[in-house]
Amino acid sequence: MQSEFDHIVVGGGSAGCAVAARLAERPGASVLVIEAGPSDRDIRVKVPFGLVNLMRSDTRNWKRETVAMASVGGRKVPVPRGKMLGGSGSINSMVWFRGCRADFDAWNLPGWDSATVWRAFDAVEARMTPARLPHPHPLSETFGRVFPANDPGAPPSPERQSAGVFHCNMRDAARWSAADGFLRPSGATVLTGAEVAQVTFDGARATGVQLRDGRRLCARAGVVLSAGSIESPMILMRSGIGPGNDLRVSGIDVRVDAPLVGANLHDHPGFGLHFKGAGSGYGLTLAQLPAWALSPLQWLLNRSGRLSSNTVEAGAFYSVSGDDAPDVQTHFLPFLMGWQSRSIIWGAGYFADVCLCQPRSRGQLRIGHDPYAPLIDLNLFGDDHDLDMMVKGVTRLREILATADFGTRRAPEAFPCAATTGDALRSIIRARAGTAYHPVGTLALGGPLDEKGAVTGTQNLWVADASVMPRITTANTNAPSIMIGWQIGGHVAAAATRNAA
Ligand SMILES: Cc1cc2nc3c(=O)[nH]c(=O)nc-3n(C[C@H](O)[C@H](O)[C@H](O)COP(=O)(O)OP(=O)(O)OC[C@H]3O[C@@H](n4cnc5c(N)ncnc54)[C@H](O)[C@@H]3O)c2cc1C
Incomplete structure (x- = not known):
């Protein structure tokens, strides 16, 4: 060359x-x-x-x-x-x-x-x-209708309160x-x-x-x-x-x-709610094993089936601060996601998160003794306002999910669990929140x-x-x-x- x-x-x-x-x-x-x-x-x-x-x-x-971040109790x-x-x-x-x-x-x-x-x-x-995700799960379609004023088929818009199946x-x-x-x-x-x-x-x-x-x-x-x-x-x-x-x-x-x-x-901080219940979303269950086994063929032959899912199928924008403009984004995944060390666990379910659209906390990237090992400190929740907003966001997201017409697919909140509110919710967000993987700035x-x-x-x-x-x-x-x-x-x-x- x-x-x-x-x-x-x-x-x-x-x-x-x-x-x-x-x-x-x-x-x-x-x-x-x-x-x-x-x-x-x-x-x-x-x-x-x-x-x-x-x-x-x-x-x-x-x-x-990240480095062990002081702002979240030394967590990476x-x-x-x-x-x-x-x-x-x-x-x-x-x-x-x-x-x-x-x-x-x-x-x-x-x-x-x-x-x-x-x-x-x-x-x-x-x-x-x-373009619109071609084969969303019925749960994602339903979540995409939680705000009634949406145009059918349109993605949610960050400009206003809205929900929908994502465009990808x-x-x-x-x-x-x-x-x-x-x-x-x-x-x-x-x-x-x-x-x-x-x-x-x-x-x-x-x-x-x-x-x-x-x-x-x-x-x-x-x-x-x-x-x-x-x-x-x-x-x-x-x-x-x-x-x-x-x-x-x-x-x-x-x-x-x-x-x-x-x-x-900075990045969009994110915290997820996990829902687990038989007959709800995608997951690893005996009943779903045949569908998983067939899915590679389904994708290869007619580009459908669960492998055609980008996982993050739908979502919403809404405000928790009282402003007109949305300050929270939710991603909805019709999959049971693990909430401990493993990302995949047995069972079926779905997941919805709260991401702050405009966090106030600012961190820093530094060089250390090893010039190929960046020292990344996002300073997540370094500004208390961000944690206040996350708590409000989770509270609002639970209300929104309660209005979704999930029918028999509805599953109970397995993590952190619906009874976790107030200071307990605040602590668990600080202890478990991550980001949407959008570092910038x-x-x-x-x-x-x-x-x-x-x-x-x-x-x-x-x-x-x-x-x-x-x-x-x-x-x-x-x-x-x-x-x-x-x-x-x-x-x-x-x-x-x-x-x-
Ligand atoms: C898991 C994940 C999920 C995400 N989901 C979404 C989503 O659904 N929608 C969305 O809008 N955004 C999403 N994002 C964020 C989005 O993908 C990023 O914001 C975007 O790709 C950033 O683009 P970039 O060009 O800045 O960096 P990148 O796309 O990361 O490109 C940087 C490139 O530089 C190369 N590189 C780095 N260092 C060197 C070097 N020293 N020498 C040579 N090459 C080097 C890297 O290997 C990489 O290929 C996601 C990100 C991640 C990680």
Whole structure:
């Protein structure tokens, strides 16, 4: 393989694939995408239910976790991240949401107002073609009707109280990731199984990257980091761009003292209610074993059956603070999920969670003595307001579920159990809550980056992924991450064309 390209994109994930597509549109431009993980050509990636298995993979999931967080009594929380082409978008549930218009207007940054962003989403959706989940479980259909004013068939909207079956980036009941929608059609050169150690420089100008195995690759027109909210700031810090004191302690020469690199880390906190009862949702029971046994054939022959489920089939948005705008999102899964150490247990049931749309707590990502082991502190519930909102959310979710017309499929709450309220509920949320796996904000636009994604204090170096969100979007973050890749990729392409003229 050649060692010099016009553009190098680090990370072939949700945003990186869109960046590559944008750069490859430049006439004559050569684009290299470097991905630490393998290709996404694996049946578990295509089959929607395969994500349950991928979450356990050591080769396709970075399997990060937080440090012992003081804010939750010294608990560690898993931080799964996809490690292959398609990135986290190859292990995610494919739930598709733009977020709210107000999310982007609140960023208050030139070029990121909702009108501009909405046009970018139109372009992204032309390739990702999100559509209603094809074969939802009857429980998901029923949950999708808990708020009566909804349009039939429409997904719930984060703009207003609503419920519905989710829209997903699937085609023919198979995963359709950004690698399918953007990378493969782009013609970019792809190098998999190659982990980037750091960016190389000539003065302030980024000239390429050095891989962890020592190889060097050059980029004439610059480097775009799209390694995600955890790994992009780590690459910058290994390159000497980050909080000066931390870098010095880790033995890294300081190139740019940038205290905000790794700051502002946040995610949607989430806490789930588990319901267990015979005859309710999917699960492992003797009666369901034949259906499980037939399901691979069903998916292969006519793309139906339980393997066509993305697990997170339906949901709702609603307000618990009294504001008009929703502040809580619920994901509804018609599956019995384990609530102890095992994720799958015997029995049938369903699951519904409470996720805060706009948490106030902010954490930090730092580099330690091992420069490849990020110190992730989400500071979950560091702001008491978030815990108050979660308690209100669970209370409201129980009321909403009580109104759902589940009929004979209704099951009792097995965890934490309906009698757990007030202070007991508060304690159990602090002791057990996790996140929706949407970390953002560690390289915020307007912080260590300018509004076009360029890294302050350098030339020819940009970041385009979920890390650039100054504030998280109201719903799931995959579509916004792809949109960010599309937008910043456009800025980088324009800069390269200007410089070449
Ligand atoms: C389990 C799970 C479920 C989710 N479900 C949903 C959902 O249903 N809907 C939704 O909207 N969002 C969901 N999300 C979140 C969503 O997938 C992410 O927000 C989005 O994929 C982030 O995109 P990104 O481009 O920032 O990072 P990623 O997609 O994670 O891409 C980063 C890429 O960079 C690569 N990389 C990292 N470091 C290096 C390095 N040093 N060298 C080379 N390559 C590197 C990684 O391997 C990865 O491929 C989920 C996430 C997870 C983990």
